[in-house]
Amino acid sequence: MNQNIWEWLTWSSRNQYVHERKTIPDRDLARKIRRYIVELEGTREKKLMPITERTHNQIGVTTSTTIQFDAAFDKRNSRSTSGLVVRDQMVVLKALKMTLHENISSPFAVEAHAGLDAIKLVISMGLPLAIIKGDSKTVIKKCQSTEVDKSVLGTIIRDI
CATH class of the missing domain: 3.30.420.10 (Ribonuclease H-like superfamily/Ribonuclease H)
Incomplete structure (x- = not known):
């Protein structure tokens, strides 16, 4: 699951660079990933199977x-x-x-x-x-x- 989140946010960051020439520093990207995982963990009631x-x-x-x-x-x-x-x-x-x-x-x-x-x-x-x-x-x-x-x-x- 964490790998998918990383891929999605990295892909999103790449799209921003290609279309808007806007770069997201690695630290900010890592913070975004951590925040998103915490948000998911808070809303998850049961463990999901792959x-x-x-x-x-x-x-x-x-x-x-x-x-x-x-x-x-x-x-x-x-x-x-x-x-x-x-x-x-x-x-x-x-x-x-x-x-x-x-x-x-x-x-x-x-x-x-x-x-x-x-x-x-x-x-x-x-x-x-x-x-x-x-x-x-x-x-x-x-x-x-x-x-x-x-x-x-x-x-x-x-x-x-």
């Missing part, structure tokens, strides 16, 4: 790794940041990766880069099977399409 999510593929074999990706886009400066979170089937954090991108033309391109980073991470970790989850329907549809996409996204998607 949630485990198992997804079955078509053969019925339980997959062991989920990679979630998301991205933030700064249109004014044509920059973006993408983040990847890798968890095993017991929802234990296995890897966390953030990447800064320069000269990005659109939020769709950012999501495509994040998806490409997820694929590269699967390969570099030597994972035989992984579920990759993102939130850009446009990019996912273009990845699944058999038609050649001649847009900026197409060049990134061809690498995927």
